[in-house]
Amino acid sequence: MWSALQGRVNNRLARHFRAAPHRLPVHVPMVSFTFDDAPDSAAGEGAELLEQHGGRGTYYLAGSLIDRPSDHWHGLSNDAIVRLHRVGHEIACHTFSHQSSATLGEAAMAREIERNRSHFRGIDASITLENFAYPYGIASVWRKPQLAKAFRSARGILPGVNSGVIDLQFLRASPLVDCEIDKAGIDRYFDEAVASGGWLILYGHDVTTRPSPYGCTPHLMRHALEAAGKRNMPIVTVAEALRRIGA
Numbered sequence: 724m725w726s727a728l729q730g731r732v733n734n735r736l737a738r739h740f741r742a743a744p745h746r747l748p749v750h751v752p753m754v755s756f757t758f759d760d761a762p763d764s765a766a767g768e769g770a771e772l773l774e775q776h777g778g779r780g781t782y783y784l785a786g787s788l789i790d791r792p793s794d795h796w797h798g799l800s801n802d803a804i805v806r807l808h809r810v811g812h813e814i815a816c817h818t819f820s821h822q823s824s825a826t827l828g829e830a831a832m833a834r835e836i837e838r839n840r841s842h843f844r845g846i847d848a849s850i851t852l853e854n855f856a857y858p859y860g861i862a863s864v865w866r867k868p869q870l871a872k873a874f875r876s877a878r879g880i881l882p883g884v885n886s887g888v889i890d891l892q893f894l895r896a897s898p899l900v901d902c903e904i905d906k907a908g909i910d911r912y913f914d915e916a917v918a919s920g921g922w923l924i925l926y927g928h929d930v931t932t933r934p935s936p937y938g939c940t941p942h943l944m945r946h947a948l949e950a951a952g953k954r955n956m957p958i959v960t961v962a963e964a965l966r967r968i969g970a
C-alpha cells in the first residue's frame with residue numbers, strides 16, 4: 724500500500740517537474756506500438772501482425788526476464804530478439820532487474836542501465852538501447868534527469884495522445900490491453916491523434932487469444948492496426964517517431 728502511494732506521488736511529481744519539453748510539428752498523426760518485458764507472443768504473433776500492416780514496434784526489454792517463465796508468460800528468446808532487431812523493430816530499455824525507478828538510487832540506476840545495455844550488446848553487438856520505459860509505468864522525479872542524460876526518451880503509462888508540447892522524458896502511452904480498453908476506446912484515441920495531429924503510443928505485453936490481464940488478443944491488436952490504416956497513420960517505432968518530430 725505504501726509503495727503504491729509512493730508510486731502515485733512519484734508519478735505526479737515526475738509528470739510536472741524536470742520535463743524535457745518538445746513542441747511537435749503542426750500535424751504529425753502517427754502511432755507507435757510498444758511491448759514491455761516482453762513475452763514471446765509479442766515477438767511472435769505481435770510482430771507478425773505489425774509486419775503484415777507495414778509497421779514496426781518498440782520492445783522495452785529487461786535482461787533479467789529474457790527466455791524465462793513468469794506468472795503470465797514466457798520471456799522472448801535471444802533468437803527472437805535478434806530477428807526483431809534485424810527486421811527493423813526497435814529494442815529498447817527497461818531496468819535490467821525490472822525494479823521500479825522509484826526504488827533505485829542514482830548509482831543503482833546507473834548499474835541497471837549499464838547491465839541492460841551490455842546484456843543486449845552481448846546478444847547482438849549492433850543493438851543500442853536509445854529509449855527507456857519506466858517499469859510498472861512508475862516514474863521518479865529524482866531519476867528523470869539521470870534517465871534524460873542516458874536516453875532520448877522515457878515512456879510511462881499515463882494515457883492520452885502526445886500532442887502540442889510533449890515531455891520527451893514522460894511520454895504518454897495508452898493501453899493495448901483487453902482488460903482495460905475495447906475497440907471503441909481504441910478508436911477514440913486514434914480519432915484524438917488525428918484531430919490533434921499528435922503521436923499515439925500504445926503499450927501492451929502478451930498477444931494471444933487468452934491474454935494475461937496485461938496483454939491483448941490478436942483481434943484487438945488487428946483492430947488497432949486497421950484503425951491506423953483507415954486514418955493513414957504511419958506505424959513507427961519510438962526511435963523513428965522521434966526522428967520525424969525532430970527530437
Ligand SMILES: [Zn+2]
Binds near residue numbers: 759760817821858859
Ligand atoms: Zn515491464
